[in-house]
Amino acid sequence: MIITLTANPSLDRTIELAAPLARGAVQRATANRQESGGKGVNVCRALSAGGADTLAILPGHDNDPVLVGLQAAGVPYRNLPIAAALRSNVTITEPDGTTTKINEPGPALNRQEADALIDLVVHLSDGARWLVLAGSLPPGLESDFYAAVVRAVRTRHGDRAPLIALDASEAALIAAIEGGAAPDLLKPNAEELSQLTGLGAGDSLEDEQELAVEAATRLLGRGVGAVLATLGSKGALLVTAEGAWHAQHPPITAISTVGAGDSALAGYLLAHTGGAGAPDCLRQAVAHGSAAASLPGSTVPAMHQTTPDAVTVRALTPANTSPNHP
Numbered sequence: 001m002i003i004t005l006t007a008n009p010s011l012d013r014t015i016e017l018a019a020p021l022a023r024g025a026v027q028r029a030t031a032n033r034q035e036s037g038g039k040g041v042n043v044c045r046a047l048s049a050g051g052a053d054t055l056a057i058l059p060g061h062d063n064d065p066v067l068v069g070l071q072a073a074g075v076p077y078r079n080l081p082i083a084a085a086l087r088s089n090v091t092i093t094e095p096d097g098t099t100t101k102i103n104e105p106g107p108a109l110n111r112q113e114a115d116a117l118i119d120l121v122v123h124l125s126d127g128a129r130w131l132v133l134a135g136s137l138p139p140g141l142e143s144d145f146y147a148a149v150v151r152a153v154r155t156r157h158g159d160r161a162p163l164i165a166l167d168a169s170e171a172a173l174i175a176a177i178e179g180g181a182a183p184d185l186l187k188p189n190a191e192e193l194s195q196l197t198g199l200g201a202g203d204s205l206e207d208e209q210e211l212a213v214e215a216a217t218r219l220l221g222r223g224v225g226a227v228l229a230t231l232g233s234k235g236a237l238l239v240t241a242e243g244a245w246h247a248q249h250p251p252i253t254a255i256s257t258v259g260a261g262d263s264a265l266a267g268y269l270l271a272h273t274g275g276a277g278a279p280d281c282l283r284q285a286v287a288h289g290s291a292a293a294s295l296p297g298s299t300v301p302a303m304h305q306t307t308p309d310a311v312t313v314r315a316l317t318p319a320n321t322s323p324n325h326p
């Protein structure tokens with residue numbers, strides 16, 4: 001079982017324009033779509049599409065459109081009931097492929113709700129293989145919320161605790177790493193690798209592979225088990241104590257990169273729980289991420305839509321493909 005926690009889920013609305021976005025003007029959309037989202041929710045949707053045993057944990061009242069959407073799609077979830085509506089995040093796509101994304105802050109959670117969410121995760125992660133913590137934190141949650149979840153889960157389950165994957169950014173990411181609750185797998189993009197290590201700037205590490213490996217290696221030194229760094233069109237890196245690998249998919253026509261990183265993480269987990277070694281986990285991550293980017297909105301790919309055989313995986317240091325990587 002792979003559990004995901006999304007503390008700040010969203011209804012992802014994608015609006016397609018037939019002309020370039022004109023600030024200050026009234027424009028007519030040619031199409032729109034709506035999907036239940038938020039990073040952990042997307043990971044869970046992709047895992048579910050891949051046939052994995054999975055469960056999404058999220059706040060939200062029973063009739064919230066995000067939960068109704070999950071129910072309609074047959075994605076298993078458990079919600080912590082809250083009164084306020086979840087947020088809507090909007091993506092505007094232009095004909096040349098430019099996407100503009102506007103994310104709302106989301107409804108605030110109070111102290112009791114934060115504690116109840118942690119309790120729910122601790123309870124439901126009993127016996128789980130992986131716990132995925134993903135996305136921004138809503139107002140009201142302290143930036144060390146993820147560190148608190150990790151500590152609570154590891155304290156309660158000890159040796160039987162699930163492996164923990166983390167995909168966060170900014171203060172929540174930094175607090176998780178510095179709070180002594182390092183994950184078994186961290187999934188940063190180039191910008192987040194820079195935020196954590198001070199190496200590179202913005203997304204420059206997408207083009208500076210050696211520096212990106214160095215940044216990931218520094219994170220291993222801070223207790224992270226493995227780093228799966230997604231580098232946009234430059235593929236992805238996997239850095240573990242056993243070695244480092246780069247993987248690249250042949251160029252695709254990107255329709256929407258929203259959620260591609262979430263699908264990449266799901267691809268990794270699908271391969272890992274299937275017993276694959278590190279290079280093949282990376283291969284499936286890149287196959288899933290590329291397939292997601294070639295689909296509209298935050299659509300997740302089914303297994304048959306991914307092309308792992310087309311992905312080139314290259315070892316950057318002597319590699320050991322032990323199945324014991326995290």
Ligand SMILES: O=P(O)(O)OC[C@@]1(O)O[C@H](CO)[C@@H](O)[C@@H]1O
Binds near residue numbers: 012103135136
């Ligand atoms: O505001 P956050 O939590 O950082 O990101 C939320 C979000 O942009 O991430 C997903 C794509 O990765 C979308 O489903 C969702 O709208």
